[in-house]
Amino acid sequence: MGRITLDKVTKRFGDVEVIPPLDLTIEDGEFVVFVGPSGCGKSTLLRLIAGLEDVSGGQIRIDGQDATELPPAKRGLAMVFQSYALYPHMTVRKNIAFPLKMAKMDQAEIDKRVNNAASVLNLTNYLDRRPGQLSGGQRQRVAIGRSIVREPAAFLFDEPLSNLDAALRVGMRLEISELHKRLETTMIYVTHDQVEAMTMADKIVVLQAGVIEQVGSPLELYKSPKNKFVAGFIGSPK
């Protein structure tokens, strides 16, 4: 399950209200993209959902439970970081298994989950390598693998491809979309790249200065943008 609801969620840094009261529902299994220009609050919103920032007001519910006060580890979500943060001295297998080892999971269950994740990510033949022996795209997949084994209710991505070159970015976009189809798990994906939003999303959330300008499918936003900002940003002819 991975239904996430935000009810009048706000965020202030000091005196500055970065997110005015905001309501949003993300359905179980949806691929939702937060898009908007740099500084509009995409990362802040994602970090609030992840629990890496405390809300200044409002409530966050995950699968019907109040998660507003829960620490990140108790929310059942997986944040996939832009920097791969892999352990260079550990094999791919050990990197992927790491969170389960920390949780003292049974070794047979760890092996099963690591093998499944590797299979889903086409990393089976790379399990005994170290991160230094992998390409950028493969390293990104290992980082995702480390999230998959925890079987999270949702994956949260913050511009995960912005360090990659253009060609690799296109490939990884397809891989993440494919992964979403295979896992059928909720994914929230932050980007400032309109093309990424339009090609990957079930639902796009367009943000400007912490305010949701419009929520809709790529086609809805393209055909009926609510205002000039959305039209301009999405590249709609209107």
Ligand code: ADP
């Ligand atoms: P985006 O990810 O869309 O580029 P951010 O969520 O990073 O935007 O930032 C939104 C706004 O909040 C920006 O004006 C940024 O300067 C401000 N901000 C983000 N994090 C902090 C922080 N820890 N302290 C103060 N201001 C912050």
Ligand code: MG
């Ligand atoms: Mg950001």
